[in-house]
Amino acid sequence: MAKIFQVTARAGMTRVVEPVARGLLRAGVSPNAVTVAGTVGVLVGALGFGARGHLVAGALIVTCFALTDMLDGTMARMSGGSTRFGAFLDSSMDRVSDSAVFGAVAYWLATEVNHSGLAAALICLAVGGLVSYVKARAEGLGMTCDVGVAERTERLLIVGIGGLLTGLGVGPALEISLWLLAAVSIFTVGQRVAHVYRQAQLVGRE
Ligand SMILES: CCCCCCCC/C=C\CCCCCCCC(=O)OC[C@H](COP(=O)(O)O[C@@H]1[C@H](O)[C@H](OP(=O)(O)O)[C@@H](O)[C@H](O)[C@H]1O)OC(=O)CCCCCCC/C=C\CCCCCCCC
Ligand SMILES: Nc1ccn([C@@H]2O[C@H](COP(=O)(O)O)[C@@H](O)[C@H]2O)c(=O)n1
Ligand SMILES: [Mg+2]
Ligand SMILES: [Mg+2]
Numbered sequence: 001m002a003k004i005f006q007v008t009a010r011a012g013m014t015r016v017v018e019p020v021a022r023g024l025l026r027a028g029v030s031p032n033a034v035t036v037a038g039t040v041g042v043l044v045g046a047l048g049f050g051a052r053g054h055l056v057a058g059a060l061i062v063t064c065f066a067l068t069d070m071l072d073g074t075m076a077r078m079s080g081g082s083t084r085f086g087a088f089l090d091s092s093m094d095r096v097s098d099s100a101v102f103g104a105v106a107y108w109l110a111t112e113v114n115h116s117g118l119a120a121a122l123i124c125l126a127v128g129g130l131v132s133y134v135k136a137r138a139e140g141l142g143m144t145c146d147v148g149v150a151e152r153t154e155r156l157l158i159v160g161i162g163g164l165l166t167g168l169g170v171g172p173a174l175e176i177s178l179w180l181l182a183a184v185s186i187f188t189v190g191q192r193v194a195h196v197y198r199q200a201q202l203v204g205r206e
Helices: 002-026 031-052 055-066 069-078 084-111 115-140 152-167 173-203
Strands: none
Touching: 002 069, 002 152, 031 055, 031 069, 031 084, 055 084, 055 152, 069 084, 084 115, 084 152, 084 173, 115 152, 115 173, 152 173
């Protein structure tokens, strides 16, 4: 289900992404520069706006810059192929962005003395990182781990919709979305561990 959503959404975005990618390449911009610039934009949106309680502005800025994550890979493929450093940089910068988003939300909820929301945000921060780590470790061991209901896009969308609604006046939306996300992130870790376990059983010892 999550995969179907990602494939469909990505196909829809391709029409917008490809001309922008072509224009940036023609202007001499490198895929790695886009990767770093996208991360800086997410940091500004999350820490500069979200953490201060400007949730609507924060969510919109983070969304715009998070979407550039589709641009860098497209540019790399158009300019003759992806690079190993680019793949490493892309994933590492994703972790920086995700930490900033959930750190900013946690900071704002702490200033609001919302202990329940803060606890949920910290669980999302830790477990979201674990979801990505499990995949990276599995891939490092030569296995696949491209499964789970709450991959990065879904995680950002859930917190984004919650943040947007709370920013628009629907008080508990962010807290509810964070508890939902905490639950589905824990479930995703289970799905990924089970997926790796099945492969490891087939392959045998390291
Ligand atoms: C303002 C919020 C309101 C909500 C409305 C938002 C509207 C958004 C508009 C459209 C949504 C479009 C969805 C985009 C669909 C993208 C489809 C896709 O293919 O995504 C997959 C792609 C994978 O890229 P990578 O291979 O580079 O990524 C790897 C992957 O991420 C792995 O994931 P994991 O293991 O963690 O599960 C990583 O391990 C690996 O490192 C990584 O390389 O993903 C993308 O291209 C990312 C697209 C991001 C789309 C972001 C949408 C953002 C929406 C809301 C964000 C709001 C945040 C709110 C902050 C609140 C602050 C107060
Ligand atoms: N600076 C970069 C960024 C990404 N890549 C390659 O693209 C893959 C990710 O594709 P997205 O469309 O999701 O960004 C990544 O794994 C790399 O292979 C790159 O080469 N340089
Ligand atoms: Mg990318
Ligand atoms: Mg990425």
